[in-house]
Amino acid sequence: MAKVILNEVRKHFGNVKALDGINLTIEEGLFVVLLGPSGCGKTTLMRCISGLEKLTDGKILFDDADVSNTAPKDRNVAMVFQSYAVWPHMKVRDNIAYPLKLKKVPKKEIEERVKWVAELLHISELLDRFPSQLSGGQRQRVAVARAIVHRPKVLLMDEPLSNLDALLRVRMRSELRKLHDQVKVTTVYVTHDQTEAMTMGDKIAVMNAGRIIQYGTPEEIYRRPKTIFVAGFVGSPQMNFLPMKVTSSGNQFFAENFGLRIPLRTDPRKDRLTVGIRPEHIFLEQPGNSVSIGATVYFAEKLMSETVLHLMIDGDTTIVVKVPYDLSVEENDKMQVYVDLNRIHFFDPATGERIEL
Amino acid sequence: MKRESMVPLLLILPALVYLVVFIGYPIVGTFQLAFSSPKGWLENFKYVLSSRDFLSAFLNTILLGVVVIPAQFVLAILLALLVNKKWKGYKTILYIIATPLALSDVTAALISYSIFAPNGYLNKILLRLNWIERPLYFFGYLFRSREFLVVILTEIWRATPLVFVILLAGLQSINNEYLEAADVFGFSAWEKFTKITLPLLKPSIVSALLVRTLFAFQIFGVVWLLAGRDITILAGETYYWYVFMNNRNIASTYALIIAILTFIVGWFYIGTIRSKHLEEGVRT
């Protein structure tokens, strides 16, 4: 187990800045998720931590030791690859034991540890098979077993669930998380799936264009997204973003547009604001502190557990609202919805930064 | 960063140096030999180009190509279509068709000789069937046109599988959905072949054509063994001038002419398929 410190980490491929100055401290024993769209640099960052990629600039420290120029084999990290990379020419047992053998662990101990990890991951009966005789889910367990058996300082996982079918993916989410709680190894987990990030991570680092935009607990990311990008990337359906003008009457400032008039606590010192409202924070009945907006039903997605309404609030502006499944609506119905003012987000339209108002 | 980028070059360097020494340098040497003569640097070419042997060697080489290549293509396409149907046992037939690939031109010539020799099996069988009264002769200067025929048959036998293999690989890479779509739209079998299969097969056809034409200029073993210099050919003249006349300069001149012809043909084809050619060479 180790604390991982990334200091101004840069990685350039030719002219492409895959990592553009990453600063991050991952506390010991934490499960950290790198979340972002494809091409944001999350996998590159993980490969830099593993040592498979050399840094263009910056430093990586495990605890207090600078490992920036250490070969992957000497970093004592482990990795679960997206394709699992379970060596096809070795039996499951040898796949798991090989890292230990390379580390010159005594034979007896190797046997014990393989036994331990096989039981932990429920693959004891697969030990004498070749990887070609395993299903995708079984192969993944072997990959995880191989990664944790030699007690690495840092465990890296590169979208390990993306090649599994939907049902298995959900099950493995909780299993991997529980496994982490048992072995308590510092874990860096790469994914583009926000559900995985929210359900598994102690902390999430949301990345975009080679930078970390926000680093925090899932709750912080959800409740106080730092930028429009984070707000839009986390949450499903996506947050509604409405461009609004700032008006004032006396000392009171408002954000106004689409017949909405949202009172602001302080002077935003801007003419325009982007207002973000999550679909689950718009209601059919008036909650405590709210404003109402008139809308026409454009389309209703009936998901059975709930209904997602697309409402026209203007000639070409729609908002998305999550409502209970038993609501009966028809297209073109007129309705009134209420926006919860306590759970509204404000962003600077020019920079995309969050503004606390 | 800099060290990292040196590694692949260091790995490639030995191979590159080897090729420069054993292929690049000898090519330069061929030029030197071909262009050096006591009478003047172009004398070898003047001598070769004005000789009757060259003219007939050139024409024979071209003629062999013109007859053999189209025949090979028709046969190879038919075979490839047949095998590509993937009926039971098609693999066995595939390997049977591929057998000549293992054999050299010398071997192919000897095999062909067992059929067409005066005491060969063709004569024996025809005599047994009473279709002829005395053996047919296929070899010797007097029977040059028959010799030519035997060479052609041997070349078709030997090298059709080469074309076949390339075309089959091409056929197998055609997504079956294109043909199923054609079925849905009611194409006939002939329309499917001419409107879908053939156009999609074009890259394979062009590369097979390239390979075959390049090899056509190098044809040697079969002709040399079966016909000697009864049928002169370019590579045969190179061999003759080196081994029998002990004249490296004239031999190199012939070699250079082969190289130039190969180069022209290669350039012509690669011009038409360049991008494809590069992409398929190595996957990354």
Next chain:
Amino acid sequence: MKKFFYILACVAICLWFLGPLFFTFLASMTPSSDFYSMDKIFPSKLTFEHIYKLLVNLGGWRAMLVSVQVALIAIAISFAFGIPAGYAITRYIFRGKNMIKLVMLFTRSVPLVVIAVSLVTMYLRLNLADTMFGVALAHAAMVLPFVVLITSSIFSGVFVEYEEAGMIFGLSRFGAFLRITMPLALPGLAASAIFAFIMSWNEVFAASVLAITNRTLPAHILSTAMASPDYFKFAAGTIMAVPALIFIFIIRKYLISMWGISLK
């Protein structure tokens, strides 16, 4: 009807492709008296006399040994130089990579006919003329571009992740190549070695020009066959064909892809 057509086609294919081979084998084992009597298609008995004489009395055995040695040395050289290059082309991104590939494609299509005579001049200076080693060096040059291209294709078939996993779990880059990539690439490499063997075994022009006394089997046959009685020619055809056929049979699974790469 359709089935009948298929069967007919198959029979025709078998006759056309295997018939001549069969007759050559038959002729090489037919006693000479039977061979020269026109009304005997099938011999009264089979004999290995011609093959034995060709091998023992006419220098066939020696030539065969030369052939094998030449091929093995050519394989050793071309693989020693070709494997690193093929690996680099697959696993690294670097400037000039396309150029390198182009060089490989170009050198592969340079006919040995073109360089053989000039190689003699070079060999005379290096004391390699008329040596088995000289022929092997030339064959290595012929096979090397093919080895580079095919090994790079074989290595690209072994996922990078296997190798990277090796590096993560305690191997150096070279160690990962040796312990992970090589074992996985081995069947393909073995098949390409056999393929290279056949290429060298069958090459006749350079072998004839570069060596007079140390001739490989095809070169030996080329220079002596025309002067020999017919049944020796067939014996020669047989001993040339059989090893090649056996080898091709061993690597039959790889045949199509190899020819694809060697010809493209």
